[in-house]
Amino acid sequence: MNVWLLGSSVLLFALVPCGIASFRGDVMERLVGLEMAGMIVTLLLVMLSEGMGRVSFYDLGLALALLSFGGGLVFARFLERWL
Amino acid sequence: MSAATIAVEVLVWVAVLTCLICCLGIVVMKDFFERLHYMATVSTVATVALLIAVVIQQGWGQAAIKMSLIVVVLFLMNAVLTHATARAARVRELGHWQPAPDEKIEGLDQITEGRHQR
Numbered sequence: 001m002n003v004w005l006l007g008s009s010v011l012l013f014a015l016v017p018c019g020i021a022s023f024r025g026d027v028m029e030r031l032v033g034l035e036m037a038g039m040i041v042t043l044l045l046v047m048l049s050e051g052m053g054r055v056s057f058y059d060l061g062l063a064l065a066l067l068s069f070g071g072g073l074v075f076a077r078f079l080e081r082w083l
Numbered sequence: 084m085s086a087a088t089i090a091v092e093v094l095v096w097v098a099v100l101t102c103l104i105c106c107l108g109i110v111v112m113k114d115f116f117e118r119l120h121y122m123a124t125v126s127t128v129a130t131v132a133l134l135i136a137v138v139i140q141q142g143w144g145q146a147a148i149k150m151s152l153i154v155v156v157l158f159l160m161n162a163v164l165t166h167a168t169a170r171a172a173r174v175r176e177l178g179h180w181q182p183a184p185d186e187k188i189e190g191l192d193q194i195t196e197g198r199h200q201r
Contacts, residue, residue, distance in 0.1 A: 007095040010103070017106035021118070028172040032118050035164055036109055039125050039157060040102055043133060046153060047095070050137060050146065058149035065153055069160040073167055080171035 004051030011047065014040050031075050038068030087139050094136035098129040105129075115172055119165050126161035130154045 018040060021033030042065045049057030101124055108121040130153070137150045173180045182188055 014106040017110040076167040076171040
């Protein structure tokens with residue numbers, strides 16, 4: 001197991017506080033937990049693809065970064081006015 | 084163990100520890116607007132540390148270019164998302180996001196004075 005795979009295993013524990021933040025508090029506070037989780041998982045995918053030595057897997061991280069950006073914006077927009 | 088390997092390991096653990104501390108900050112902080120700030124460190128320090136680690140390990144190849152794209156997306160995304168989320172929270176609270184006439188905001192007078200002088 002190289003340092004990238006070990007680091008990604010430790011990084012999984014960063015999702016626990018994000019989950020806690022997403023399960024309690026106001027709806028806007030939950031959204032912060034979701035946005036943070038999106039960023040953490042993006043970095044996690046990057047570290048996994050580097051650890052496994054597959055450059056093509058970087059596309060997963062890039063796709064997740066773009067999609068979590070769109071998703072976060074849509075959530076923020078809807079929570080601002082309609083929900 | 085070469086210097087490059089040590090540098091890669093240090094950078095990876097810097098990124099991982101930054102993410103862990105910032106995620107804890109999201110849970111520990113009581114105020115919503117304080118929580119938002121913790122996303123910025125992840126999108127700058129952790130991503131740039133990982134980019135440097137990838138460049139050291141693989142050189143300027145396909146992996147480094149893709150990682151650079153991810154860093155740019157996360158960097159820009161965090162700025163826009165933080166603003167949009169904070170604005171949405173304020174609109175939910177007040178109905179609008181501009182300062183109320185009787186609201187005390189630190190430094191607001193200097194900004195408005197600067198506008199009048201122009």
